[in-house]
Amino acid sequence: MQDLIVQRPEGLYCPPGDFYIDPWRPVDRAVITHAHADHARMGHGHYLAATPAEGVLRSRLGQDITLQSLAYGQQVVHNGVSLSLHPAGHVLGSAQVRLEHGGQTWVASGDYKVAPDATCTPFEPVRCDVFITESTFGLPIYRWRPDAELFAEINSWWAGNVALGRASVLMCYSFGKAQRILSGVDPSIAPIIVHGAVQTLNTAYRAAGVDLPATLTVDEVSDPADFKRALVLCPPSAAGGPWAKRFGDFSDAFASGWMQLRGARRRGGYDKGFVLSDHADWPGLMGAIGATGAQRVIVTHGSVPVLVRYLSEQGLQAEAFHTEYGDDPVEEQVQPAPGPPDAAGQGAP
Secondary structure (H helix, E strand, C coil), X not given: CCCCCEXXXXXXXXXXXXXXXXXXXXXXXXXXXXXXXXXXXXXXXXXXXXXXXXXXXXXXXXXXXXXXXXXXXXXXXXXXXXXEEEECCCCCCCEEEEEEECCEEEEECCCCCCCCCCCCCCCCCCXXXXXXXXXXXXXXXXXXXXXXHHHHHHHHHHHHHHHHCCCEEEECCCCCHHHHHHHHCCCCCCCEEECHHHHHHHHHHHHCCCCCCCCECHHHCCCHHHHHCCEXXXXXXXXXXXXXXXXXCCEEEEECHHHHXXXXXXXXXXXXXXXXXXXXXHHHHHHHHHHHCCCEEEEEEECHHHHHHHHHHCCCEEEECCCCCCCCHHHHCCCCCCCCCCCCCCCCC
């Protein structure tokens, strides 16, 4: 029986449908799981994505791209392949791609997160025969804390810095991570200032109906005292350059799943590290894979060998696709070099 998704130099390809999923080389027809740069690239002839992703995709790839959007759960048939998109819970508009053809059902998940997130539609398990899963945090050591605890910690750090007359500069990825932080912090503490890259995505989120607190760019700050007490969200490149000098002697922090490893925070030299990721942790991966009912699982980017071995030990047919997807660009700056799995197969980054 022919596989519904195979690897080609251009990306993951559906032979009977003659289209690609998140291709990394220019192709005629591309189904896009979400708008992060490693999954949504310029140069494709025709794009198909979930309706909530339209604003962020056009803001990142250009307003004039040829884009067809589908509501979650809406089904289309292309060359005999039934295709639908289902929430992945990763970022605004993120989707899993469900394909049905010739008696087979496959799901390509893209990147996903099962934890609650007010800024995007929650992850939806989709039953299938074959499941393609990411493994960014595919080691048992990665287990996320409840958001309520994490945001209380961020608010406490921010309020403490306000009392000391220092800005709180929180470095994070501009798309997804920044908006999730905004959805959870307490805007009554002090003003929130964001880098222009963050504000562009905030605009797209608000246009999609996502409720975010008021944010200012540096040019919109009318009271200079705000520079000394604001929560500042920006990519790391901005925190280390001239843009950040206006905030004076600020306290800095980094928000990333990699902050669960003390060594990552220490090497970065941050005052604080907040463990926050838009990817599933180990329990999330296990729950999501199990909920599909798939007996064959294909693992992509992340801790691939560890997860393939673990799933094989659980009796599943597990294998790998070698893709050109990566971790979020910001997170790559603090990702530790992978280490070999320990004797129990737990893995040691």
